[in-house]
Amino acid sequence: MNSYLWTAAYLAWLLALGGRGHGDPIVDLCGENITDANLKEELGKLTRDKIVIDLCDNQLKNFHRDLFRRFDRLDKLVFDGNPDLGFPADGSPFLVIKSLRKLQCIKCGVEKIFNRSLKDLPKIERINLTNNRITDIERDAFNRNRELQQIDLNHNLLERLPNELVEGLTNLEQLDLSFNQKLNVDGDQPFLYSSTLKELKCEGCGFTVIYEQTFAKLPNLRKLDLRRNFIVSVQNNAFQPISNLEKLWLQNNQLVSVYAELLDNDKLQLCLDNNTDQLLCEIQKIKSWQTFLCQNESQTEVDCAQFTEPPTEPTT
Numbered sequence: 001m002n003s004y005l006w007t008a009a010y011l012a013w014l015l016a017l018g019g020r021g022h023g024d025p026i027v028d029l030c031g032e033n034i035t036d037a038n039l040k041e042e043l044g045k046l047t048r049d050k051i052v053i054d055l056c057d058n059q060l061k062n063f064h065r066d067l068f069r070r071f072d073r074l075d076k077l078v079f080d081g082n083p084d085l086g087f088p089a090d091g092s093p094f095l096v097i098k099s100l101r102k103l104q105c106i107k108c109g110v111e112k113i114f115n116r117s118l119k120d121l122p123k124i125e126r127i128n129l130t131n132n133r134i135t136d137i138e139r140d141a142f143n144r145n146r147e148l149q150q151i152d153l154n155h156n157l158l159e160r161l162p163n164e165l166v167e168g169l170t171n172l173e174q175l176d177l178s179f180n181q182k183l184n185v186d187g188d189q190p191f192l193y194s195s196t197l198k199e200l201k202c203e204g205c206g207f208t209v210i211y212e213q214t215f216a217k218l219p220n221l222r223k224l225d226l227r228r229n230f231i232v233s234v235q236n237n238a239f240q241p242i243s244n245l246e247k248l249w250l251q252n253n254q255l256v257s258v259y260a261e262l263l264d265n266d267k268l269q270l271c272l273d274n275n276t277d278q279l280l281c282e283i284q285k286i287k288s289w290q291t292f293l294c295q296n297e298s299q300t301e302v303d304c305a306q307f308t309e310p311p312t313e314p315t316t
Helices: 003-022 036-044 277-283
Strands: 026-028 052-054 076-078 102-104 126-128 150-152 174-176 199-201 223-225 247-249 269-271
Touching: none
Parallel strands: 026 052, 052 076, 076 102, 102 126, 126 150, 150 174, 174 199, 199 223, 223 247, 247 269
Antiparallel strands: none
């Protein structure tokens, strides 16, 4: 189900709840100049049956984690645009809400996710921490969040991840790490371990070489987005362990070649636009080469003769 249909269905469900005597289940407290000092007072005005509370564009920084505990039906909590709001620096839990399924804090001030930051959100399914200042995530940060299906961490400052970070999250299907511009992996080792992940986005990250082991421990991956990295090399059989892969985005890198088996995989939609002229000349040798160009842009003429080795003179 695409995001538009999912949102429409979700709103219809909320409206149905409101029509059965629960009052308005959605509370919009955006831009109300709410601070840590008066948050308790503002929440005290609300009945405990709220489903969604939106606190975007306020001045929250470091409130007590138990303030939302009494909302025992709370499903979604939004903190977007509180630029100084982060997780407690002592590593203690950020919130205690047993019912919460969706946490969103876009353009907040989160710098690190500790092992205990999210431990008291046992039913959380979706976490969106886009556009924060996250530089570090501890190995067991999501260990207590076994219902997680989707994690958005794009536009942060990550450089390395513990490769066991999402191992054991058997419901996780989508992970977005795009635009962590220095995010890479050390040598020929697995980037992440996950038996269930279906979609990994790392557009605008810092990958330079895709080794045989880089994505080998993501066997159920269907979509892999590696656009706008700095990839100069894909080692032989680098994507062979991902036998279920359906779409691979490699546009806007610095590739000069890819291994033949990858080009011959007719079950894979492979996108290679805007790499080097040498790669373009290589794929043009294939009859269906235009299928590798996914952006529908006009192609500049390339002199492929420059990449052809001259015949060797016989020795006498």
